[in-house]
Amino acid sequence: MPFIGNDIVSLNCPENQISFSNNAYLQKAFTTNELLEINSCKINYLPQIYWTCKESAYKILVKKGLTKQFSPALYSVDLEYISENNLSVINSKIQYKDQIVFAQTAIQPNYIHTIAADEQSALSAIKSNVIKYVGSAEMYDALIVDFAQYFGIDATFLQIEKDKNQAPFLINGKLKTRHEISFSHDGEFAAFVFL
C-alpha cells in the first residue's frame, strides 16, 4: 500500500510572510537549484510551494521510518514544467537520499496545499479537504466524516491512531482494515488526505 502525506501553508500567516521573504531563511531551507528558481521569480509563492512539497515528503518518510526530524534542505524538489498560464496545479518529484516522492500542489488565493505519495499512480486516488482550523479534535472528526461519507460506511467504526513514529492512520474497526491518512494545519487552515 502506498504511503501518503500532505502539507498546507497559509498565505495570510504573518510569520510565514516574514520567513519566506527572509534571505537567510531561504538559504537554510532550500537547495541551490531551488534558490535559483526562487530568484528567477517565474512563479509566485515558489518558497511556499517548495516547502509544502518537502514537508509532505517528510511525512511519508517518517511513516517509512527513514527520518524523524524535518531538515528541509535535504529534500530536493523538481517541479514539472508548466506554462505560466496554468499555475493552479503543479506536479513535482521530491528526492530525499535514495527516496523519491511524487506530489501535486494546489495554489489557492489564501493557501498552498500539497498532496504526496511514494507511488505516482496513487496521487490521483488521494481524497483531500481543506477546512478552517478550530482544533486537532475537530480536524480528526472532519476526516472521519469525509472518509465515512466517501466510502459509505458508519463513522462510529472509524478511529484515528498513531504508529510508533507518531504518524496517524485510520482504523476501520468493523472490517479490521488500516487506511493511510495525513493531517496538516497552518494559521487558519487545516488540511487532510486519505486513501
Add this chain to the structure above:
Amino acid sequence: MPDIKENIKTTVMETKIKVKEILNKYIFDKSIWDTAPENPNIIKDLKINSARIVDIVLDIEDQFDIEIDDESLENIFTLNDIIDIIAKKQA
C-alpha cells in the same frame, strides 16, 4: 582555583536560558512551559510550527556564532538536543 565542573554547569545553565528565550519567540501560548516536561520536544510539547524550526536554527546560529548543518538539524528534537549541539559546535 575555579571549579571546572561548576563552570561547565554554569555555562550549560546560561545556554539553556538563552535557548529557552529563543524558543519562546515562536511559542504561541507561553504558559505551555508550565506543563511541558523538563526536556520538551520542540514540536510535540512546545507546539512550535515546523516552519519555525528554520527560524530557531538561524537564531541559534546568530546567538552562539555557530553553524548548524542540514544533517545536524535532523537530530534536533528536544531542548537538550539544541544545548548538546551548541556545546559540540563550540568545543
